[in-house]
Amino acid sequence: MDFAYTDKVVALQDRLNRFMERHIYPNEAALNAEVAAGDTRWKPVALLEELKAKARAEGLWNLFLPESELGAGLTNAEYAPLCEIMGRSHWAPEVFNCSAPDTGNMEVLVRYGTAEHKKRWLEPLLAGEIRSAFAMTEPEVASSDATNIATEIRRDGDSYIINGRKWWTSGANDTRCKIMIVMGKTDPHGTDRHTQQSMILVPTDTPGVTIQRFLPVFGFDDAPHGHAEVTFDNVRVPVENILLGEGRGFEIAQGRLGPGRIHHCMRLIGAAERALELMCRRLMTRTAFGKPVAAQTIWHERIAESRILIDQARLLTLKAASMMDTVGNKVARTEIAMIKVVAPNMACQVIDWAIQAFGGAGVSSDYPLAWMYANARTLRLADGPDEVHRNQIAKWELGKYDPRQPSLTGGDASVKPRA
Structure with a gap:
């Protein structure tokens, strides 16, 4: 490769x-x-x-x-x-x-x-003239299992009526936010839990859409973008606003979240690279106990480990991106899940060491490290928590040895046709 x-x-x-x-x-x-x-x-x-x-x-x-x-x-x-x-x-x-x-x-x-x-x-x-929001996570249910999402999307003639409460709806606070993509249930009693959900377009100025509060992350409000708790109270939108059709919400989510996870992971790698750079420069300009801090062997270990962790994460992410391009998101699902675990954890560790190198300055707003850490730590939850991705990776790995499945001995999932 x-x-x-x-x-x-x-x-x-x-x-x-x-x-x-x-x-x-x-x-x-x-x-x-x-x-x-x-x-x-x-x-x-x-x-x-x-x-x-x-x-x-x-x-x-x-x-x-x-x-x-x-x-x-x-x-x-x-x-x-x-x-x-x-x-x-x-x-x-x-x-x-x-x-x-x-x-x-x-x-x-x-x-x-x-x-x-x-x-x-x-x-x-x-054109960058407006911004948007994605409303999926809910406060009343464990949204790590997206089948729990309970927001109701009910057909009523030529309209859908939406009722529910969302939070961590990124971008909803922004005055430029004009449209939301909302995930909810059109068929709450369907036998297939993965076809109960649909996605629908909701203009933010629709009556019944209310921004209840903004949600800071470790004290950062990320203005003017931000994250919000939003309620939908008998929100009526045209039938034409449904995306792809009823019951296609999970299908759309997988198409959306695969590329999004690549983006998140590569941005985290960039943040970790900058943190490592800031760490090295700081260590070379500070003296403690009679010699440069950069001469302390503990920092040699941390710098070396940072370089190893960053390069490992980058290579795995590039592999996932390449597979998405060549064999499709479905075949690349294991690699996508792996990078979603690896990159945020890597970034948290490297940025944490950089904060340590800066001492008190590292947790201040004088440098970007505190925000970087908050963002990296958040991404261990966003787009699926570590635990969910690890469970899926393990199930797919065990599936290779299930006697009821075709043998993959001597083969590789990456050679399957594009999905």
Whole structure:
């Protein structure tokens, strides 16, 4: 398996890195200050909009969307190293219109939306004119088992009526958020628990949609994007807003979450790379007990282990991305699950060591490490907790030895036809 980057990717990496050096890193403090100084934390950030215009003018825009003429024509494997660069800064993904949950929602609309859905919602999302939210997790049930999701989507003539409560609905606080993709049950009594669920488009200004509160993560509110608890009280939307049809919610979720997990993991690798860089620079400028901190052997161990962990995570993620491109998401499901466990745990460890190297400064807001850690720790839960992915990996591994299944001896799941 060859992970050498193509000339196209190398050129884009160079352009992205130069943009980050010129426009992102020098403006991080100013972007944070603008959010803090505003009369509301949830409105667009003027400086961020200026940077988005610069990125779009330079052709660094909508770099995701594999297998679509609407993106940059990159495969998952080609986009992954670019996503890593964006992951080095909290602000960068939105600058290039490559931030969650918009990327996942745009992929859903590209794959499963009607012509009207694409005209009304996809086009302004691709243009960066609006933002979106994805409403799946619920506070009243263990959402790690998505079949528990209880929000009701009930057919009523030419409409669906939605009732339920969601939380950790990322992006819903943002004043630019105009559309939500909501997952709920259209057939709560169906015999197949995986066809009870559907996904539906809900404009945020629909009567009955209420943002109850914003939800900070370890004290970070992630404004102006944020995460919200949202209630749906007899929310009525047209029948045409259903995506793909009733009972197709899990099918859509798998199509959406596979690429999204690749994005999350590569951004985490970028964050871990920056944390390691900050760690090394800090250690080389501090003296303790009569010699540079970088000379302490405990830090040699941590630096070496960080490099090993990061490179292992990157290679596994690139393998998963390559398999998604060549044999499809279904065949690559084990690799996707593995990276979703490996990358957040790796990032948590490397960033934790970097925080330790900075001492008190590491837990302050003077450096990006505290936010990086909070984000990495959150991603051990988002898009499925570690435990669920580990259980699935184990079941698939045991399945290779089930006498009732075709033998895989001497073969590899990766040689199966594309799903």
